[in-house]
Amino acid sequence: MPPPAQQSNSLPHWNIPNFVLRVEDLDHEGATIFLDNVKPKEALKLAVEASYTWLYTPLTAPKHVKTITLVLRSFDGVAYTFGTHVDKEIHLSLDYVVGSAPRVKDEIEGVLVHEVVHCYQYNALNTCPGGLIEGIADFVRLNAGYVPPHWKPTGGDKWDKGYDTTAYFLNWIERRCGRGAVRRLNAFLKDRKYDTKIFLAVAGDSVDVLWNTYCQELKEQYEQKGLV
Numbered sequence: 001m002p003p004p005a006q007q008s009n010s011l012p013h014w015n016i017p018n019f020v021l022r023v024e025d026l027d028h029e030g031a032t033i034f035l036d037n038v039k040p041k042e043a044l045k046l047a048v049e050a051s052y053t054w055l056y057t058p059l060t061a062p063k064h065v066k067t068i069t070l071v072l073r074s075f076d077g078v079a080y081t082f083g084t085h086v087d088k089e090i091h092l093s094l095d096y097v098v099g100s101a102p103r104v105k106d107e108i109e110g111v112l113v114h115e116v117v118h119c120y121q122y123n124a125l126n127t128c129p130g131g132l133i134e135g136i137a138d139f140v141r142l143n144a145g146y147v148p149p150h151w152k153p154t155g156g157d158k159w160d161k162g163y164d165t166t167a168y169f170l171n172w173i174e175r176r177c178g179r180g181a182v183r184r185l186n187a188f189l190k191d192r193k194y195d196t197k198i199f200l201a202v203a204g205d206s207v208d209v210l211w212n213t214y215c216q217e218l219k220e221q222y223e224q225k226g227l228v
């Protein structure tokens with residue numbers, strides 16, 4: 001058999017894993033809502049591509065994930081991800097699907113982007129603060145265009161509160177330092193322990209100075225709009 005044709009250099013060739021869908025209760029209302037509104041293969045592929053696009057280049061993209069299994073079942077909460085280096089499993093709550101009904105497609109696709117990022121992001125040998133892990137996942141969700149209505153940049157006491165709070169901060173760093181800043185932060189989390197100096201290396205200031213500057217800018221913006 002001849003070797004496969006070379007991929008064009010103009011389009012990134014991302015390594016897409018096998019996807020498996022397991023529905024544990026087809027009688028659950030959430031199963032019907034999910035299957036009527038979400039195309040699981042397309043949603044997972046989009047989520048993998050978003051993870052690659054915002055955290056890697058075609059040269060650095062990890063290829064270790066072979067299978068992502070999406071499990072739909074009833075439990076309290078939203079979703080979580082676990083697995084081996086090679087095989088990942090995302091559990092999504094059917095009850096949460098029911099609760100997302102008015103905007104279920106956008107919400108579930110956004111949740112899947114967040115969970116799939118966990119399959120690909122680095123974690124500094126498990127020493128990365130959870131808030132940064134969750135912030136990076138929501139940074140990708142934000143940039144993939146899945147912003148839930150309740151999200152807004154808020155600032156606050158802690159840069160590593162996680163989720164949308166940290167995601168908007170990372171997005172501000174990305175705009176300030178240029179495309180690829182969060183990709184470089186993620187790269188610093190590969191095969192070494194976490195050190196806050198990664199912010200100095202990527203963004204030229206300590207994370208505390210960056211956070212204070214960001215919060216000050218937010219405050220001024222809200223004041224200009226008369227929102228405070």
Ligand SMILES: [Zn+2]
Binds near residue numbers: 118134137
């Ligand atoms: Zn998460």
